[in-house]
Amino acid sequence: MQLLVANPTAQSGRNAGRIDEARRLLTTAGVDHDFLPTRAAGKTVDDVAKALSGGAYTAVISMGGDGTFAEVAKGLLKSGVDVPMAMIPTGTANDQGKSFGMESGESDLARNVQVVAEGHTAPLDAGRVTAFGSLDDELATDHFFDSAGWGFSALVLRMRNEDRRLVGGVPILRELYRDQAVYAGAVVRAIALSTVQEQPFEARVTTPAGSVYFEGLTDLIVKNTRIYAGAWVLDTSASPEDGEMELIPFRGREELLKRGVVHHEQVPINESDLAAAGIPLSTVIRSPWFDIQLYARPLGQAPEAQLDGEEWVRAERYRISVLRHAIRLVVPASLDGK
Incomplete structure (x- = not known):
């Protein structure tokens, strides 16, 4: 049963x-x-x-x-x-x-x-994330299976949820205004807001290999499975069962747009093409765990956060650990991990 x-x-x-x-x-x-x-x-x-x-x-x-x-x-x-x-x-x-x-x-x-x-089954890793406050106090712990993110992507999700609540209260709009339109509207509003009020943030990311400091970030994403936001492949070599996740930094709207082109499944341009044209992308970091320290924007508030497409706790520091083969996932026979 x-x-x-x-x-x-x-x-x-x-x-x-x-x-x-x-x-x-x-x-x-x-x-x-x-x-x-x-x-x-x-x-x-x-x-x-x-x-x-x-x-x-x-x-x-x-x-x-x-x-x-x-x-x-x-x-x-x-x-x-x-x-x-x-x-x-x-x-x-x-x-x-x-x-x-x-x-x-x-x-x-x-x-x-x-x-x-x-x-038929194949293993799927999971991420365990803990948010910490300014006194290093534990604020919340949860799991994710697709992605965790801070910055622009989380802002889009908050605006999407605001639009959903607005639309849900008006019966005729609830029938006409479907999720795809809500997503599109949220993206447009988020881009407009970021254009008027640019608020990059900084982050120190620590892994077993050491620490890396990022400045001018628009978005920071930790990814587990292959597809992101319905159509993007942020790392073609990523595997959902290798005990590691990929951290992808985005610096400004320009890199957001570049990755939007390069990593779309239906666009025949890759990172090598951009590099050859003198337009490199930030390096992807792979690790079994990440310690992420976020530094406040000029307004003093940490960037918004999301887990698996839902708003999550805003905090100054996060710890992510990969739980290897946490789930036995039923998949098409061609992906059978047996």
Whole structure:
């Protein structure tokens, strides 16, 4: 028996029909399962942990976007139970699904269910992050599976969430203004804000190899899986199961735009092409752990933070440790890690 976790109220309730179809396909494919709806305010993590700790399930299935994936994965880790985790992607960015060759369109549902039914697995690392205050006091600890970030990317997410709350309160807009538009609007507003009020930050990043000091940062990202923001590959040699993550610094809007071109999946330009043209990019740092000290902007406030596409705790210092092979992830047969 497997446990399917999804949000039937997503997209103004339209996701309920998609869940029903997924359940029908799972049953047809011989996947016996129970259904657990997600809950707000992080309660899904505890619900999943409680359900799995009872020992009744041989696997857990996340159906939704990267946020649902993260909640289910956190619940699995919290349960302490060693069962595989599968996914049926339906989200906007779908970083996790795309990183493992799974798309999130309506026409992809049957194939994704077949991947679940076949049950091939590959290991997936996780990140454990702790935020510290000015007195080195521990503020919060959490896990992430896709990315952690500070600066511009986190600003976009905060604005996206503000737009979601605004749109959600107006029924007609809620029907017309979908997540893709919310993302686009947030990006435009964030770029406009950064153009008017440039606020770069600085960071000292310490790894087993030593310390590196970065100035003039617009964004700082620690990445685990291959795809970022739905279409970008920030490091083509990265692996989600090698016990290391990649830290990518962005200095100013110029580098943000350069990486946006070079690392887009559908653009046939690479870093070597830019280097040959005298336009180098900042070096990517790989490590099993990072200690990140952030230095306040001129206004005295640390940059905004995000984990797996959700706002997180603002702090002056973070410690990230890679938990190697934390999850046994169900993947297409071509990626089977057995």
